[in-house]
Amino acid sequence: MTLLGIDVGGTKVAGIAMTEAGEVLHRSWREHRIRSSDGLLDEIARTADELRDALAAAGQPMPERLGLGIASWLTPDASTIAWAAHFRIRDFPVRDAVSARVGLPVVVDNDGNAHGLGEHRFGAGRGAQSLLLVSLGTGVGGALVVGGQALRGAHGFAGELGHVTVVEDGPLCSCETHGCLEAFAGGQALARVGMRIAAARELAGGMPVTAKHLVDAALAGDPASIGAVGDAGIAIAAALRRMLPAFDPEIVVLGGSVGMAAQSILLPIIEQELDALAPLQSVPQPRRIVPAALGRWSTAIGSASLALP
Known part of the structure; x- marks a missing residue:
C-alpha cells in the first residue's frame, strides 16, 4: 500500500x-x-x-x-x-x-x-514504550506517545507542551495568554529577540530577521545570540520540569527545524537545568533527551x- x-x-x-x-x-x-x-x-x-x-x-x-x-x-x-x-x-x-x-x-x-508518531515508529524513539516530543518550529509543538498511540486527551489538547506556562506574567503567546513556552522558544519568538541583536540583523541582510538568523549567529559564536538561544533552552527545561514528573516518559525527543538547528546549544543547557532543578532530586531519574532522527x-x-x- x-x-x-x-x-x-x-x-x-x-x-x-x-x-x-x-x-x-x-x-x-x-x-x-x-x-x-x-x-x-x-x-x-x-x-x-x-x-x-x-x-x-x-x-x-x-x-x-x-x-x-x-x-x-x-x-x-x-x-x-x-x-x-x-x-x-x-x-x-x-x-x-x-x-x-x-x-x-x-x-x-x-x-x-x-x-x-513519526519519531516513535521510525526514528529516535523506535522501541521506546513512551516518548515526549518537544518540537521547535514556527511555534512549539509537542506530543506524548504511549504504547504506539499519541495521547490526545478529552478535548484533543494533550501533549501541547508549547502552551505549558513557564512564567505566569511572561510575553503574550499566539494562544492569547501569557507566559507559554512558545512565547519564549518558538521560532516567531526567537525572531523577535533576534531583531534586537546586531549579529542576527547582519545575517538577515536587511530582510526580516528569522529564528534561523539568530541560531546561525549563535552557532557562529556571537555571545548575545548564544545567550538568547540559551534562554530558550532554560524555558524548555522549565516546561519539562512540569511535564516529566507527570508523565515519566522513557525518552524525550527534541525536534522541529529550530530545535534541530540549535540542538548543540539547547541540549546541554536543558540537561544542566534539569540536573540542577528537576523535581524529585532524591529519586533516581535516568533521562534520555535526544535529537530527532528523521530531520525535517x-x-x-x-x-x-x-x-x-
Missing part, C-alpha cells in the same frame, strides 16, 4: 509518498502563506498532485490513503480545525474537505502528534503513518 503524508506547519508544507513499511518514495517541500481555508485546501491538493505525478512517472502504485498533520487545535474526533492561529482558520471541517478535494480517505491529527521530514512521515490501516 502507498500512503501520502502531508505536514502543514506554520510556514511550510512538506509531503511524502511512503510505503506502509516506512520507505519514503518521493518528497515535496515549499514555503506557504496560508491565511484561509481555501488556501489550505489549495496547498494540500497541490502537494498531493505533485506526489501522485512523481509516483506515476516512476510507475509506482497510486496512493490509497492520506494522513495530514496540521498546525492547529482540532476537535476531539480530529475531524475539524477548532482554531489554527497561524492560518486564521476556525471551525473548519478539514478531514472531509480535504478528502473531497483529493479523492482519498483522510486521517488528521495536529502536527505535534504526527511528528511524535519527521512530521510528514508521522502523518503518513496516521493513515496506516
